[in-house]
Amino acid sequence: MGSIAMPKPDDAVIARRQEIVKALRAIVPGEGVIDAEEEMRVYETDALTAYRQLPLVVVLPDTVEQVAAVLRYCHENEVKVVPRGAGTSLSGGALPAADGVLLSMMKFNRVLEIDYPNRAVVVQPGVTNLGITRAVEGDGFYYAPDPSSQIACSIGGNIAENSGGVHSLKYGLTTNNVLGLEMVLMTGEVIRIGGKHLDSEGYDFLALMTGSEGLLGVVTEVTVRILQKPETARAALIGFPSSEECGQCVADIIGAGIIPGGMEMMDKPAIHAAEDFVHAGYPRDVEALLIVELDGPEAEVDFLLSRIEEIARANKASTIRVSHSEEERMTYWAGRKAAFPAVGRISPDYLCMDGTIPRKALPRVLAGMRELGQKHGLRVANVFHAGDGNLHPLILYDANNPGELAAAEAFGADILLLCVEVGGVLTGEHGVGIEKRDLMGAMFTEDDLKQQQRVKCAFDEKQLLNPGKVFPVLHRCAELGRMHVSKGKLPFPDIPRF
């Protein structure tokens, strides 16, 4: 197990387990309530597998009414609830609580409506990200955000994490592609926001819900916008003798007014791992490799590719290849898309980190990472969404070697602190969860975090939903609500007034 501590379970709640299971069975009949230890095992972790915890009980509702009744019961009886989608969180967002109900939304797996004229699709939250595209691609449409786990991850989880993917610079994140939600609050109240119209009314609760890591409400229905597939897509594979030149090439492409559909960079260890694994034909003698994908009308793609070739040459690219067929384009991507398993092949275990940095800081961060690697005695390979500055360092370690997991976690924390130091952030798309919870103080002041926690108080005053995630220190809502303002006259005699 890793080193991050979870809130101490409430023994009084654990003692009431039989009673809670019975109450849940009255709400969700049959196999929808799981309390046998061996059957609960599959829920004990998500994709942050170093952390495991059996929940008190697992419940799988299949109607909104059941979700509302479960949450209302738990609210009235002060029982914690951890919502879960497909369980692909890389930050421990779905880690169960020993004294909490695990609420799986995976029975909500239906596409409810496809509305092509309004370019909107209404789905239940357990539908996978790729499942949305699969439902509409026959008619030439797709759902734009494409996190690398898209074959498995659920749209409800995408809402929780505001998932991105390789196309987010041009097509946005989940938050830019969601039109409406139905959700259930911890009190059991059902709320609908937005719809098929483009802007939702009143306060922007869509914005608050997206990226809230399951702490504010449980999503029961999602309306997303879909896009017409681009007419064509072509990619360029460009190798550089140094990461500085690669970084400059990226800056020059954007400086030329070009926003590629995708722009991915890999460092030497990642290139070699990927090439050994899938034989994508990547050059081995380069320090940095850039995949630039352009999508859109053919005339535009051809025109821009020639511009990009010029820019790459001006930045001393040592290899430039441009795809001439769909097969060739897919080969360029094959290595990048297999980067994580490829690294898994050369190391028994790896930690996937997720910081975002200003692009210009990339050479400094890569150099800093090499030094940190020596300090912690571990190797790191990097893949980088170069368009939007999202960096995924993969730290290689062996959990069977005593102390290596702890060293990898310490190395990871140091990398994220470096990201913050250069003006970046702790997490670009994987979420804070438990993994980065205790680093939040590096980015935010006490006042910053308290204002965030007050938002939670508006949704979940008893703080029962997904506890122990995101915030390093828990404060009661009553305490957060207290005002500390001194009485007095205008304390600012100098302010201009009229």
Place this chain on the structure above:
Amino acid sequence: MAETLKPRDARELLDAVKWAIAGDEPLEVISAGTKRDFGRPVQAGHVLDLSGIAGIVDYEPAELILTVKAGTPLAEVEAALDERGQELAFEPMDYGPLLAGEAGRGTIGGMVGANLAGPKRLKHGAARDHILGLEAVSGRGEIFKAGGRVVKNVTGYDLPRALCGSWGTLALATEVTFKVLPKAESEATLIIAGLAPQEATEAMTRAMGSSAEVSSAAFLPGGLAAGQGLSGDATLLRLEGFGPSVDYRFESLVRLFGKDAKIERLDQAASKALWKALRDCMPFAEGAGPVWRCSVAPTAGAGLVADLSRSLAVDAFQDWSGGLVWLRMTGSDPQAEAVRAAVKRAGGGHATLVRADSSLRNTIPPFEPQSEALAALSQRLKAQFDPSGILNPGRMVAGH
């Protein structure tokens, strides 16, 4: 005594807010004041003017990032971006002509507070889709920051986005960071003449469902088209991008609509001028009739107008591929119940009373009334940011 307070930095703003909390003195928050007549009239003894907290803090074209103080005039920001061939891609509308009789005075803070957007909303979203981070003073009298200065960030709740469209009722931004984008090298508008409203919706839907990457789609009926230099009912499709791409996509649309369609082309300058006029609701800038802004599903807009026209005298045009319906009532009565009932019949969305006398905006909720549970959640959120109710009390909803 009524005061107008004009702090020059975040620290002075903090002092002003603390003073207001301590004395229980509600504040009407303004910057340039171009949208002062939007929403419910604020009952406050004092005015807090944020236009003194101004200036571009940091602009890095290669990073596509802009950090700016909230009182900075939008025109100044747009000029700075233009110099480097970039823009705020969501094309923030200017309510000045419609509400204040003067264009070009709005500020960044007002843009965030109103979550402004323009005709490119279809492709590029609104202010909330481009904001990355902010520093603000809450109604609790605390400075806080949220978000960051990078494009991709999920560290904590997305407060920057959530504060967009909160009309200064939760917290007051002092510094805001945005994602900016390269300006399109070229633009053109394809006009299809003579389509009836429902046919126009079908044409816009076909265009938006094609791979022509239409960035704006609007329908202007004959009566309003004349004021924009067009004749007869005009269905407008805007294409932006690199020159060869715009021409290629224009031709693909011409093929899509076939040779029977009456198609014209507006080039760069004329196209830009037309969309700017639609962005700022210029067809209704003249006159004083109540103006509504209705947001419905794109295919429902034409039906909404037809439905209302059966019983009321209204002028209307549609942006956002039909989904944004601007309505001007011919009489002085906003006919709120009829408009809102028609929006419901059109499948839902919302109707905002944008222009009306203050006495009307006091009795008719200018913002769409919410369901009980959603209204209660909104009220709880307001209380978490502004427990004393000193920031623009009553601006969005009566009572808080």
